[in-house]
Amino acid sequence: MNENRIVQLLKSRYSRRSVSIKKGIGDDAAVIRPRGASEYLLITSDMLLEGVDFRVEWTTPLQLGQKAIAVNLSDLAAMGARPRAFTVSLAVTRGISERWIRDFYDGLTDPKHSMGAHLIGGDLSSSRGGISISVTALGESLERKVLYRHGGRAGDIVYVTGVLGRSAAGLKLLQKSIVHPRTEPQRAALRSHLSPLPRCEAGLWLAQSGFVRCMMDLSDGLSADLPRMCAASGVGAEIDEAHIPVLDESRGWGFNPLQLALHGGEDYELLFAVSKRKADLFEKVYPSNLPRVTRVGRLISDASKILMISESGRRFRLLDQGFDHFR
Numbered sequence: 653m654n655e656n657r658i659v660q661l662l663k664s665r666y667s668r669r670s671v672s673i674k675k676g677i678g679d680d681a682a683v684i685r686p687r688g689a690s691e692y693l694l695i696t697s698d699m700l701l702e703g704v705d706f707r708v709e710w711t712t713p714l715q716l717g718q719k720a721i722a723v724n725l726s727d728l729a730a731m732g733a734r735p736r737a738f739t740v741s742l743a744v745t746r747g748i749s750e751r752w753i754r755d756f757y758d759g760l761t762d763p764k765h766s767m768g769a770h771l772i773g774g775d776l777s778s779s780r781g782g783i784s785i786s787v788t789a790l791g792e793s794l795e796r797k798v799l800y801r802h803g804g805r806a807g808d809i810v811y812v813t814g815v816l817g818r819s820a821a822g823l824k825l826l827q828k829s830i831v832h833p834r835t836e837p838q839r840a841a842l843r844s845h846l847s848p849l850p851r852c853e854a855g856l857w858l859a860q861s862g863f864v865r866c867m868m869d870l871s872d873g874l875s876a877d878l879p880r881m882c883a884a885s886g887v888g889a890e891i892d893e894a895h896i897p898v899l900d901e902s903r904g905w906g907f908n909p910l911q912l913a914l915h916g917g918e919d920y921e922l923l924f925a926v927s928k929r930k931a932d933l934f935e936k937v938y939p940s941n942l943p944r945v946t947r948v949g950r951l952i953s954d955a956s957k958i959l960m961i962s963e964s965g966r967r968f969r970l971l972d973q974g975f976d977h978f979r
């Protein structure tokens with residue numbers, strides 16, 4: 653089993669659409685229409701486990717809280733929702749200090765990472781096997797402004813926000829025991845791995861602009877996430893290798909920037925498609941104060957193909973080597 657197979661299994665058994673459930677399993681967040689409300693409610697959950705998703709030697713409790721909320725809000729950003737509230741279930745080993753708890757919750761509620769969403773509850777438990785964090789976040793959006801993974805069409809231009817592979821570069825630095833780097837690019841790489849900022853403002857703008865046909869966030873790497881958006885939209889894609897916004901500096905640190913961008917994961921940038929006809933206008937009106945957007949390729953009608961076009965013009969299959977918990 654891998655993640656996609658498990659989600660597929662759950663979708664086939666439990667997926668349900670009704671007047672009140674607009675989207676169940678299989679997108680970045682579920683979408684509910686409360687009776688009589690003019691706005692949709694979006695719900696998403698994410699878990700961080702010690703030893704699997706983080707190591708206590710590398711992160712402070714403050715950063716851990718910041719990351720736990722940011723990875724959830726990234727899924728709301730991916731659908732263009734405004735974050736409203738969240739709950740946190742936390743299991744910690746006995747003997748945890750009050751200082752740790754205070755710092756962790758300070759991180760969770762840090763306005764730069766929680767984007768105005770309020771902590772409204774949760775649960776506490778003790779753990780014998782390390783720290784476990786589970787966050788559920790709620791967002792709101794107007795009915796017609798919700799962006800799903802489906803909706804992309806052949807010919808649409810594919811975009812990403814920000815730089816891809818920076819978080820993976822940060823993780824690789826930590827694995828090389830570079831915990832206190834001296835240069836700013838390396839510090840930034842560590843920051844994007846340990847305390848990422850969710851792209852909520854960009855997600856909201858993109859959803860409200862009317863330019864975007866489908867969107868998701870990049871949590872497992874372009875090679876894993878792009879096929880998911882394509883599958884939901886019933887299309888394939890071609891990506892131009894030369895256009896992927898990679899972290900060039902990481903070459904000097906002994907890494908392969910392209911590999912990190914394609915397969916690294918945890919960038920929490922946005923991946924979306926705009927109709928070709930509107931792409932130029934979209935780029936013209938996209939606000940300069942938001943994270944930059946880059947044209948990386950196009951959607952194609954052959955749904956069986958996710959291709960990469962090398963700088964020399966050669967086409968080859970982009971294999972999904974992104975992050976998977978069960979691989």
Ligand SMILES: [Mg+2]
Binds near residue numbers: 679727730868869870
């Ligand atoms: Mg997601």
